[in-house]
Amino acid sequence: MSVQTARISALETYDIRFPTSRELDGSDAMNPDPDYSAAYLVLRTDASDEPEGHGFVFTIGRGNDIQVAAIEALRPYVVGRRVDELCADPGALARDLNNDSQLRWLGPEKGIMHMAVGAVVNAVWDLAAKRARKPLWKLLADAEPEWLVSQIDFRYLSDALTEQDALELLRRGHEGRQEREWQLTERGFPAYTTQPGWLGYSDEKLSRLAKEAVADGFRQIKLKVGDDLDDDIRRCRTARSVIGPEIRMAIDANQRWDVDEAITWTRALAEFEPYWIEEPTSPDDVLGHAAVRRAVTPVKVATGEHVQNRVVFKQLLQAGSIDIPGCARQVFAEQIPGLARRHSQRTERLCSALASVGLALAGRARARIVRVIGISVGRSRVLRLGNALPEPEVDAPRVVGVEIEPAAPSTCCPTGRHPAWRAGTPHGRGDSQRAARGRAGSATHRRNARQRR
Numbered sequence: 420m421s422v423q424t425a426r427i428s429a430l431e432t433y434d435i436r437f438p439t440s441r442e443l444d445g446s447d448a449m450n451p452d453p454d455y456s457a458a459y460l461v462l463r464t465d466a467s468d469e470p471e472g473h474g475f476v477f478t479i480g481r482g483n484d485i486q487v488a489a490i491e492a493l494r495p496y497v498v499g500r501r502v503d504e505l506c507a508d509p510g511a512l513a514r515d516l517n518n519d520s521q522l523r524w525l526g527p528e529k530g531i532m533h534m535a536v537g538a539v540v541n542a543v544w545d546l547a548a549k550r551a552r553k554p555l556w557k558l559l560a561d562a563e564p565e566w567l568v569s570q571i572d573f574r575y576l577s578d579a580l581t582e583q584d585a586l587e588l589l590r591r592g593h594e595g596r597q598e599r600e601w602q603l604t605e606r607g608f609p610a611y612t613t614q615p616g617w618l619g620y621s622d623e624k625l626s627r628l629a630k631e632a633v634a635d636g637f638r639q640i641k642l643k644v645g646d647d648l649d650d651d652i653r654r655c656r657t658a659r660s661v662i663g664p665e666i667r668m669a670i671d672a673n674q675r676w677d678v679d680e681a682i683t684w685t686r687a688l689a690e691f692e693p694y695w696i697e698e699p700t701s702p703d704d705v706l707g708h709a710a711v712r713r714a715v716t717p718v719k720v721a722t723g724e725h726v727q728n729r730v731v732f733k734q735l736l737q738a739g740s741i742d743i744p745g746c747a748r749q750v751f752a753e754q755i756p757g758l759a760r761r762h763s764q765r766t767e768r769l770c771s772a773l774a775s776v777g778l779a780l781a782g783r784a785r786a787r788i789v790r791v792i793g794i795s796v797g798r799s800r801v802l803r804l805g806n807a808l809p810e811p812e813v814d815a816p817r818v819v820g821v822e823i824e825p826a827a828p829s830t831c832c833p834t835g836r837h838p839a840w841r842a843g844t845p846h847g848r849g850d851s852q853r854a855a856r857g858r859a860g861s862a863t864h865r866r867n868a869r870q871r872r
Contacts, residue, residue: 443619
C-alpha cells in the first residue's frame with residue numbers, strides 16, 4: 420500500500436497500572452496512596468511499512484478504566500483517516516475532537532474527555548515524528564513558525580496572545596536557534612528530583628535519597644508537604660541539613676490548603692528557604708494563588724499540573740498569580756509558552772514534570788527543549804524527574820544526573836511492555852501490601868493509612 424494512501428486502521432487501548440502504593444512512592448498530602456497508572460493507546464495503520472503512534476494519560480489508579488473508556492469513545496473520529504493528512508496537521512484533529520458538540524458538553528475542554536483528546540492528539544504527534552524519522556522535539560524545533568502557529572487554537576487567548584504575536588515570537592526565536600540546539604545537545608537540560616521527598620518516606624529514606632540526589636549532580640530537590648506542620652518542619656530541617664545551603668529545595672502541597680492556611684504554613688517553613696511552594700491551594704483559584712504569592716514572597720509560587728485548560732493558565736498569568744507555570748496534564752502544552760513569554764515580566768521560569776511511571780513521559784521534556792531552541796525562553800528552565808519507578812528501555816530524551824540528553828529518532832512511549840505493567844485487567848488493592856511494607860514519614864500520614872486499612 421502506498422504511504423500516501425495509508426489510513427489509521429485501529430486505535431487500541433490498554434489499562435496499565437503500577438503498585439506504587441506498596442512503598443508509598445508518589446505519596447503526598449492529597450494523594451496518600453497512589454498507584455501510578457496510564458490509560459495507554461496505540462494508533463495502527465493499514466500499511467506494513469508505517470510506524471505506530473503512541474499516547475497515554477497519566478492517572479493514579481482507580482478511574483484508569485474510565486479514562487480508557489473516554490479514549491475509546493474517540494475511536495470513530497480517528498480510525499479511517501488518512502495518515503499523511505493527520506500528520507501534516509495534528510492541530511486540525513485536536514480542533515475536530517474538542518469541537519464535537521456532544522463530547523464538548525462533557526467539558527468543555529476540561530476533565531476526562533479533554534485528557535482523552537490530548538492522548539489521541541499526542542499519539543498523532545508521535546506518529547508524525549516517527550514518519551519524519553526525527554525525535555518529536557527536533558520535528559517541532561525545525562518547523563517553520565507559520566506551521567507551528569497553525570497548530571494552536573487561539574480561541575479564548577486572543578486578548579492576551581494573538582496569532583501575529585505568536586508568529587513574531589517564533590520568528591525572533593529562530594535567531595540563534597542552531598546555537599541553542601547545539602548547547603542543549605552538548606550540555607543537556609537541567610532537572611530536579613522529587614525522589615527524596617515523597618510524603619510516605621521515613622526520615623532515614625529521605626536523608627539517604629537526598630544525599631544520593633546531590634551526589635548524582637542534582638542542584639534541586641522537592642519535598643511533599645501539607646499533611647502535618649510539625650512533621651513538615653522536621654522533614655524540611657532534615658533535608659536542608661543533608662543537602663546544605665547551596666542546593667535548592669522546593670515544596671509541594673498538592674492543593675491541600677485553603678488560602679489563609681497556605682500562607683501560614685508556607686511562612687512557617689520559610690526558615691528552610693524553600694525555592695517555591697507548588698500547588699498551595701485549588702488549581703482553579705486564580706485570585707487565591709495571587710493572594711498567596713503576595714503574602715509569601717520571596718518564596719515563589721508554582722502551579723500548573725492540574726490547571727484545566729489554556730483559559731485558566733491565561734488568567735493565572737494575567738493576574739500575576741504565579742512565578743513558575745508548570746506544564747499541565749490537562750492543557751495542550753503548545754499553548755502555554757507563548758502566553759508565559761507574553762507575560763514574562765510576571766513569570767520567571769517554565770517547569771515541567773518528567774515523572775517516571777515506568778513509561779517515558781518525554782512529551783513534556785521535548786516541549787521544554789523546543790521552547791528553549793525555538794522560542795528562546797532562556798536557560799533558567801528546569802525539568803522534574805521522579806525516578807522511583809522501573810524504566811523500560813526507550814529511545815527518547817534521557818535525564819542523566821541533572822541533564823536531559825536529546826536522543827535519536829524515537830517514540831514518546833515504549834514499544835514493549837515492562838514486566839511491572841498490568842494491562843487490560845482490573846488492578847488489585849494495595850492496602851494489605853502497604854500494611855506489610857514501608858513506613859510513612861508523616862505521623863498524620865501513618866494514622867490515615869491505618870484508618871484506610
